[in-house]
Amino acid sequence: MAVIPATSAKPATDPVVFMAGGPGADTFDDIPFLVDSGLNRDRELIIMAQRGNLYTQPHLACPETDRFTAKAVGLPYAAPSTERLLLDAVKTCRDRLTAAGIDLSAYNTTENAADFADLRTAMGLPSWNVYGYSYGSDLALTYLRKHPQGIRAVAIDSVAPPRTTRLPVTWRSAHEGIDSLLKACAAEPRCKSRYPGLRRTLTEQVRRLEAQPLTLNARPPRGGDPVKVVLDGGALLNLLVANAVPATDVPAALEELAHGRPERFARARAADSLQTVGEWAHGLTESVACSEWVPGTSAADLLNAGRRAFPGWPDTVLAQAPQLPFQHEVCRVWNVPDRTAAQRVTTVSAIPTLIVSGTFDTKTGASLARDAARTLSRSTSVQIPGIGHWVVPQSPCAQHVLASFLASPTVPPDTVCVGGLAPKPFTIIPK
Structure with missing residues (x-):
């Protein structure tokens, strides 16, 4: 304190x-x-x-999850192979914390x-x-x-x-924030003139990258050696939700991406390769999310919320909650009691x-x-x-x-x- x-x-x-x-x-x-x-x-x-x-x-750090996050910048966002690596990290952390006598509930x-x-x-x-x-x-x-x-x-x-x-509400928030930004560009004459049809551009880029992901090397924004980065539709959506690119630069970044210049988004994706290991309390994150936000929601609920938020986007993007990928599966591993009635x-x-x-x-x-x-x-x-x-x-x-x-x-x-x-x-x- x-x-x-x-x-x-x-x-x-x-x-x-x-x-x-x-x-x-x-x-x-x-x-x-x-x-x-x-x-x-x-x-x-x-x-x-x-x-x-x-x-x-105790401090509920999960360095295993931090190391996964650093590695994930070079992996497809929602691939089954990426899911397996995340779940392995989560299970290793959970097993270590519970072996130390910690009651995660x-x-x-x-x-x-x-x-x-x-x-x-x-x-x-x-x-x-x-x-x-x-x-x-x-x-x-x-x-x-x-x-x-x-x-x-x-x-x-x-x-x-x-x-x-609860988990599906993440799509409501993602839609509101992105929609507000797109409307603000359309309301600004210079932005509207330079980036017409920005909403269509965003949908096209999510669909294109999900069908044909880009793999490239990018240097993190704050320096460091270039790292391998995969940009697919899920990664693009999550960069927008994470505000990894400043809001004022998003229209420019989308325009550049549409014309074969993905560098702004690639650098933003590379930033996660420099994870600080062992500071964030992932154990607290998962104990709260898995007892209070996830129970009572299904994969279908989440997908339907994504479809309402972004019609026409690929289901492979919409099946994962923004910033909380594979959360239903993570919570099955984390295994804490349902507290929704109390919370x-x-x-x-x-x-x-x-x-x-x-x-x-x-x-x-x-x-x-x-x-x-x-x-x-x-x-x-x-x-x-x-x-x-x-x-x-x-x-x-x-x-x-x-x-x-x-x-x-x-x-x-x-x-x-x-x-x-x-x-x-x-x-x-x-x-």
Whole structure:
């Protein structure tokens, strides 16, 4: 745990506690982004690693999965041979963790929420404010439902509501974020003129690459030796969902790809070859996903969701959840109990809540914020144009709205800056 002092000479007495995304991310890596966003300007900022994460004991790292991810850049995205390698890595990690006496079923959102409730009590804090993004919003809403005592206000960013978060919803979010980006290009005269029919171009490239994958050598964006990269339809879709190419460059990258210049996407794919081994808590990721997100969904549910999101795309692409390939098979290996009855519950609350989303978010689509807001009677929703996943660190306007909200949660926050926002101009390449 860490406490970041407030920079104000007269800070408020109610701190902000942060709930990180993932699940499985190193919470302490987020501190610079939080400080740069002003989270500790007027009050202390409390950081606690979720159970299983780096700097906790035990740490549910899976270096086997990290090494697979580094190797996978040179493999077809959804091939059976790639699946076998992933499942071997997952099984090796699971066997190692359970042999060490770790109960993988104890790593879930209910237990995470209880840990934060215990933290507030242990610190002797009568009240605090909660800020969580992505999976941290799922955790924050669970915490709000189960432990509302002492919560002054809640801010959730890039929202994953517990009731809605299940594997097929990944396709809904991917469609929303990509569709919003394509519409933004069509609304910008220079982008529309230079890249007409961008939606058709994307579909054509996914289909072409899935039928005839490209194999090439590419240098990772941050340096290093060139590595073998395979670009197929599944890899292209996942690069877009991962925001591996900046949103402003996506139309240019698709245009280049259509004209035989795949370098932008290839370099972005090569980035995963430089995996940091042993930091991400894949064990926490799988324990949450396999007990809370996957049960009650089938391969057919997932494929049908993909077909609704992207009609005409190959089934081999649509059969895998964006960023969670082979997840049903992974969960059969991970083998933790179904917790959906306890977790897929709507949070109903009158505690003041700020909900922030980005129109280009391909991981937690902006419409999920509406799902959460319906039962939060004192909530304010803010949508930031042209921003992807984890909005506040990327948007000075969102930072201002959050500061206004935390200063006086019981009155509407100052959202005037939102009205003048537009996506950043897209990159225009010469013809």
